[in-house]
Amino acid sequence: MYTEKVMEHFASPHNVGVIENADGVGEVGNPVCGDMMTFYIKVKDGIIEDIKYQTFGCVAAIAVSSQVTDMVKGKSIAEAKALTKKAVAEALGGLPKEKMHCSNLGAEALLEAIKNYEASISGEPAPAIQKSKRPKRHKICGSCGVKNPITANFCMGCGKGLE
Amino acid sequence: MKDTQKRIVYMDHAAATPVKGPVLEAMLPYFDRDFANPSTVYDLGFRIKRVMEEQRAKVAELIGADPEEIIFTSSGAEANNLAIKGTIFSRFRKAKRIIVSAIEHHSVLNSARFFERLDYEVTFLPVDKHGLVDSERLKQTLDQDTALVSIMHGNNEVGTIEPIRELAAICHEHGVPFHTDAVATIGSVEIDVRDMDVDLLSLSGPPLGAPKGIGALYFRKNTRLMPLIHGGIQERGRRGGTENVPGIVGLGKAAELAKSSLKERAAHLRRLRDTLITNILEGIPHVYLTGHPEKRLPGHASFCIEAIEGEALIFMLSQNGIYANTGSACASKALKTSPVLVALGIPAALAQGSIVFTLEETNSLDDIDYTMRHLPAVVERLRAMSPIWKNNAPVATMA
Numbered sequence: 001m002y003t004e005k006v007m008e009h010f011a012s013p014h015n016v017g018v019i020e021n022a023d024g025v026g027e028v029g030n031p032v033c034g035d036m037m038t039f040y041i042k043v044k045d046g047i048i049e050d051i052k053y054q055t056f057g058c059v060a061a062i063a064v065s066s067q068v069t070d071m072v073k074g075k076s077i078a079e080a081k082a083l084t085k086k087a088v089a090e091a092l093g094g095l096p097k098e099k100m101h102c103s104n105l106g107a108e109a110l111l112e113a114i115k116n117y118e119a120s121i122s123g124e125p126a127p128a129i130q131k132s133k134r135p136k137r138h139k140i141c142g143s144c145g146v147k148n149p150i151t152a153n154f155c156m157g158c159g160k161g162l163e
Numbered sequence: 164m165k166d167t168q169k170r171i172v173y174m175d176h177a178a179a180t181p182v183k184g185p186v187l188e189a190m191l192p193y194f195d196r197d198f199a200n201p202s203t204v205y206d207l208g209f210r211i212k213r214v215m216e217e218q219r220a221k222v223a224e225l226i227g228a229d230p231e232e233i234i235f236t237s238s239g240a241e242a243n244n245l246a247i248k249g250t251i252f253s254r255f256r257k258a259k260r261i262i263v264s265a266i267e268h269h270s271v272l273n274s275a276r277f278f279e280r281l282d283y284e285v286t287f288l289p290v291d292k293h294g295l296v297d298s299e300r301l302k303q304t305l306d307q308d309t310a311l312v313s314i315m316h317g318n319n320e321v322g323t324i325e326p327i328r329e330l331a332a333i334c335h336e337h338g339v340p341f342h343t344d345a346v347a348t349i350g351s352v353e354i355d356v357r358d359m360d361v362d363l364l365s366l367s368g369p370p371l372g373a374p375k376g377i378g379a380l381y382f383r384k385n386t387r388l389m390p391l392i393h394g395g396i397q398e399r400g401r402r403g404g405t406e407n408v409p410g411i412v413g414l415g416k417a418a419e420l421a422k423s424s425l426k427e428r429a430a431h432l433r434r435l436r437d438t439l440i441t442n443i444l445e446g447i448p449h450v451y452l453t454g455h456p457e458k459r460l461p462g463h464a465s466f467c468i469e470a471i472e473g474e475a476l477i478f479m480l481s482q483n484g485i486y487a488n489t490g491s492a493c494a495s496k497a498l499k500t501s502p503v504l505v506a507l508g509i510p511a512a513l514a515q516g517s518i519v520f521t522l523e524e525t526n527s528l529d530d531i532d533y534t535m536r537h538l539p540a541v542v543e544r545l546r547a548m549s550p551i552w553k554n555n556a557p558v559a560t561m562a
Contacts, residue, residue: 031472031515032512035493056471056551057472
């Protein structure tokens with residue numbers, strides 16, 4: 001199901017951890033969807049000197065995080081910004097189709113960390129990180145009004161199907 | 164270390180089981196030597212027919228039924244389809260409601276859902292936090308317009324065993340036929356269809372040590388059933404197609420073995436299960452048992468582990484030779500959390516950390532030891548890289 005490259009990263013992921021006093025922090029996803037990543041960057045003279053991450057998620061999510069750090073460590077901010085999801089997936093020798101969207105969050109999380117860094121040096125308040133983009137986490141049952149997890153196929157209250 | 168790495172501890176028997184030696188041996192002649200079609204009139208075929216009927220009797224005996232109440236199918240899923248569609252189509256549009264529990268196998272849920280398109284009303288009975296179907300709710304929902312109720316005997320994801328006798332009795336008070344999917348319980352829990360008083364019961368081969376591709380449906384005499392596969396007079400007109408004779412012989416042999424060893428097998432599995440549950444709950448912090456603490460399948464231990472994701476956990480365990488399953492959304496092709504865990508009201512983020520061990524008699528206490536040597540370390544490793552795990556505790560998430 002996964003490529004050798006993915007399994008390599010998963011077996012021994014690179015750059016896992018937290019950077020205390022990081023210059024930029026970016027967080028995307030949430031555990032309800034299944035994947036969540038927090039990226040930390042340390043920047044010096046426009047170069048990403050150090051990068052670490054924490055990931056809650058599947059094999060793909062962990063491999064993607066590890067791969068992203070490998071691709072941008074020591075690179076300039078401009079280069080890091082140009083990193084695409086596609087490039088990450090390609091570097092891993094491909095990802096299963098269903099994992100392309102939900103687990104391939106590494107480039108996004110990195111971008112959030114860079115934005116956070118740029119906001120801090122320009123002195124402007126950090127843009128509200130992906131708060132507006134946060135996906136809906138509940139759906140309300142049309143027939144009985146009970147709040148259900150977004151993943152529910154049918155209502156926990158009355159058992160009716162949900163869409 | 165090298166030696167232990169080669170070891171395989173397989174604990175995903177709900178997904179697949181090895182065929183038992185004596186079962187395979189019993190099947191082999193029917194691939195080449197005794198290959199004739201049981202529907203033929205000459206001696207070669209007639210003999211096969213007789214062998215097939217002997218197997219039917221063995222399967223019937225395992226569940227306390229009469230041989231003519233058994234239909235062989237290709238799987239438990241087909242048995243479930245036949246039970247639901249066969250019953251509904253036999254009295255098509257005479258009653259417009261189907262009731263199933265919210266934690267049924269997909270072959271039941273989706274068979275019931277299929278009739279929504281044909282203007283049937285499908286009611287999904289909720290379950291409590293332990294996965295037990297609410298019998299009061301069933302009483303309220305049942306009416307003259309109900310065509311069929313289907314509630315599983317044992318749940319394969321959380322291990323809960325439903326009070327089938329009580330539920331069937333409620334249905335019969337209203338004259339409604341009752342079906343139960345016993346794929347998870349067959350061979351490890353005693354089943355007597357007369358005592359349980361069910362009208363239809365599905366079972367399949369693999370839980371008994373028979374191969375994939377064989378299952379059976381029990382239907383009480385005089386139950387109306389429309390075939391799904393129209394064809395010749397095989398299975399007395401209820402399922403067309405030349406019979407899978409080797410599979411049927413395998414199922415018969417496996418049923419015979421299961422009948423004679425059920426009690427010891429269940430006791431063995433229960434001991435393993437209880438050891439595993441105690442070890443995991445005591446050995447790993449922030450872990451919850453899913454399903455019912457007592458009313459559960461003898462070989463079934465299922466948990467949700469905080470702050471980690473199931474697919475990564477399963478992969479990492481498999482690298483240590485330990486094989487289990489998960490209901491995590493990431494591990495399903497549809498990327499949806501298991502509807503069973505959702506129905507139990509387990510928060511979605513916690514459900515991501517689901518892990519399911521299904522044991523067999525081939526497992527040993529040594530396997531449990533081996534698992535406990537690796538599982539806590541794997542959990543710790545994943546937690547160390549999890550953004551929702553800090554200071555040895557899960558961080559409250561927005562879930």
